[in-house]
Amino acid sequence: MAKKQISDVRRFNRTFSQRIGALQESYQKLGLPLGEARLVYEVGTTGIDVRDLRNRLGLDSGYMSRLLRKLEERKLLATHASAADARVRRIELTAKGKRLFADIDRAGDTVAAGLLAPLRPADRQRLIEAMADVERLTRAAAVRIGPEKASSPAALWCLNEYFAEIAARFDAGFNPAKGLPAPIAEMTPPRGVFLVARLDGRPVGCGALIVETGFIGHIRRMWIASEVRGLGLGRRMLDALEEQAAELQLRTLRLETNRNLAEARALYQDAGYREVPRFSDEPYAHHWFEKALRRRPAP
Amino acid sequence: MAKKQISDVRRFNRTFSQRIGALQESYQKLGLPLGEARLVYEVGTTGIDVRDLRNRLGLDSGYMSRLLRKLEERKLLATHASAADARVRRIELTAKGKRLFADIDRAGDTVAAGLLAPLRPADRQRLIEAMADVERLTRAAAVRIGPEKASSPAALWCLNEYFAEIAARFDAGFNPAKGLPAPIAEMTPPRGVFLVARLDGRPVGCGALIVETGFIGHIRRMWIASEVRGLGLGRRMLDALEEQAAELQLRTLRLETNRNLAEARALYQDAGYREVPRFSDEPYAHHWFEKALRRRPAP
DNA sequence: GCCATTCTCTGACTTTAGTCAGATAATATT
DNA sequence: AATATTATCTGACTAAAGTCAGAGAATGGC
Structure with a gap:
């Protein structure tokens, strides 16, 4: 593999790490730490089993449990036993939680729009196509x-x-x-x-x-x-x-x-x-x- | 701005957040926390003024100072007053620090090579071009x-x-x-x-x-x-x-x-x-x- | 029906990653 | 020369993000 190629990929990873760091900071203004916001976002409007959520976010079960209690106290979500398997708990967002979800979602839209805003329409299209290419081609590695x-x-x-x-x-x-x-x-x-x-x-x-x-x-x-x-x-x-x-x-x-x-x-x-x-x-x-x-x- | 465009960009941001998360985990095996590794990497083989490093990483001066003391104790770097301005301290990696730098550098190469490895040569070239496009077009927003x-x-x-x-x-x-x-x-x-x-x-x-x-x-x-x-x-x-x-x-x-x-x-x-x-x-x-x-x- | 496994929870800790308010010394500005 | 600014450091905190061991209930496989 050519050295030039490797360094090109590294430069991309580096700049995108930065951009994504900036992106994450934008979520911080929502009043709760990143981990908790991420959790609320993953629960989504449809709800999710704790087990699936833990797998998706890769968190320790003890830690997860504590996060849930914290968010429950804040009345952002509610848990109840799953109908199919009484061991697993199902999480649903409360009305307040759903409002927060919408805020997080909107913040994501804003970040994306901020990337597109400075560009002319043709360049916007090019950016989207280039992103799709990068995504597709890096899928194999994942x-x-x-x-x-x-x-x-x-x-x-x-x-x-x-x-x-x-x-x-x-x-x-x-x-x-x-x-x-x-x-x-x-x-x-x-x-x-x-x-x-x-x-x-x-x-x-x-x-x-x-x-x-x-x-x-x-x-x-x-x-x-x-x-x-x-x-x-x-x-x-x-x-x-x-x-x-x-x-x-x-x-x-x-x-x-x-x-x-x-x-x-x-x-x-x-x-x-x-x-x-x-x-x-x-x-x-x-x-x-x-x-x-x-x-x-x-x- | 089209909704479809925004959601396309968001999908890219999401998948790349994941990929980059995975990337950062790969640095963790080097035996020191991400923040410290990042610091060592930024000091590089040529050394740097503490002031510049702080600006680059956006860290609090107190926090920075403590990080430096910790890395000094571990004999990864040494600081001395700058020749030009006795207020600023210049950091240089020790031989041990340089070895760590090389390890971090190699880990970055490995990640990049891992993205390229599964691809055929033509696709590698396409990936690199698409990355360059994404980088160029997102620069404006930064x-x-x-x-x-x-x-x-x-x-x-x-x-x-x-x-x-x-x-x-x-x-x-x-x-x-x-x-x-x-x-x-x-x-x-x-x-x-x-x-x-x-x-x-x-x-x-x-x-x-x-x-x-x-x-x-x-x-x-x-x-x-x-x-x-x-x-x-x-x-x-x-x-x-x-x-x-x-x-x-x-x-x-x-x-x-x-x-x-x-x-x-x-x-x-x-x-x-x-x-x-x-x-x-x-x-x-x-x-x-x-x-x-x-x-x-x-x- | 028994045993292993799965899922969640609690308690007890740790590490990482900071923030904030000064203190001190060196340099810049006037 | 006096005053302001800059760069770093120390002390005293805090919040976030975990880890690990073990307990208890529910379920799956034989």
Whole structure:
């Protein structure tokens, strides 16, 4: 990577850190500390479960609890047990809290308008487009891939999206009952792994590795959400699956794909998979691939 | 301003706040709090005067002093009186401090490289260009214009740049001794004002208003640094000068300009100045302008 | 039905990041 | 030479933003 590129990116990060610092100061005039304002803003007009809020803001549960008590005392929000699960508490803003939310929201608008105000209309449009580009292109770096339970809500959501997509793209649609099955148990250690790609916590892709007899692994259910496609995530998912395979001491990886998924085929070929004769009964597949893994160096 | 534009900008600010939050966490692994790391980083390998550091970081002098003592105890930096002015203390990093600086620097590189790493070369280039666009276009919003002493270093620096530029652009060069003078005393209240435009503290433009006999003001020394040109700052400087004129109860503003400064002429015309017959002996001028100010509404 | 896990809460602390009011010494201004 | 200003430091506070251990209730998985 060119040094010039790195320093360009660093300059951007630096100036934006400053700008965002200035932005945050603008929230301070609302009469409560940043952390509390952020919390009120995240609760929003619709309310939220404490658990979700804690995950989103990444706060310690004790700290969170105390913040909530403080805001409750100020009559900005109210908590009550969730209907679905009596352990989790649901937060809703009071009328006063909603007014504060509106103030915070307005302050955000003002900051944004302040960036646009000095510009001519054409430059405003350019700024917005450039921001969209930066956002899209930096998304890839914010994606984290890791193993999760194949039965987790995120995993099931990904699989659902995956099925919906291939149903739309395969010539004859897709019926999970007819395709080669991939039971959750087989995508669970030690018989396999299920990887989920997340962007800011939200699932945006998945891939499964199923250990077959001997030293052979089977890659299944690889999917990347369209919002993050074209950023090299397919390759990263494949690399992550190979990493898992290496840890499981596998020697060969196999996978199959449908003729309509041209970008997937290109990815597999580019990643060193070579086409082999049919090895599975997957009725929706037209191409079968295989790759010999390099033996792991002893640790 | 379109609502859609504002919400687009807000989304960008939001995602980048998150990214930058993550970035800052990466510095935390260096074993000292963010504020102290930032300080060490700003001191840099060349050293800095405490005064400048305080301005740059915007810290209270007491707090700053305590931070320095803490870092001195840890043998990360050393202070000594400045040679030029025994009141100011100069900070230099010790060998240990320089090692820490290198670590911080490397962490910054790692973050930047992490943004670039997942991208293909063409996308890397696009990201960098988009970042440069965003930076350039948001610069205007970060510029602050305010009155400063015409004898201040920033003012003198601006005037120097201004002279250098017109010397290069006027047909016959520019000799300050031959031009209409603008003594510092006349650009100082109550006889006049000197405005400086600053971007993140750095001067990037200036403009002077000199009160002539009666209710007439004379605009002189208007200059905008090339790095921020094309962002509407000339107009803002002119507006700010008119604001000052209104506060001084002036009724008419005058100015003159050289034929080679086409963009300046366009600005004046656009701002409502109309060309009038020569009213001054400025030998470098070819055009004279005037504008009647609207009377200020009573406060 | 039992046991592990999840979710929230409380108590007891800590660190970070300041603010504010002087005191002191050096320099600038008049 | 007298006075004002500037730069730094010290003492005495404060608010914000956590951390960590453990308790208690509810739920999920077997």
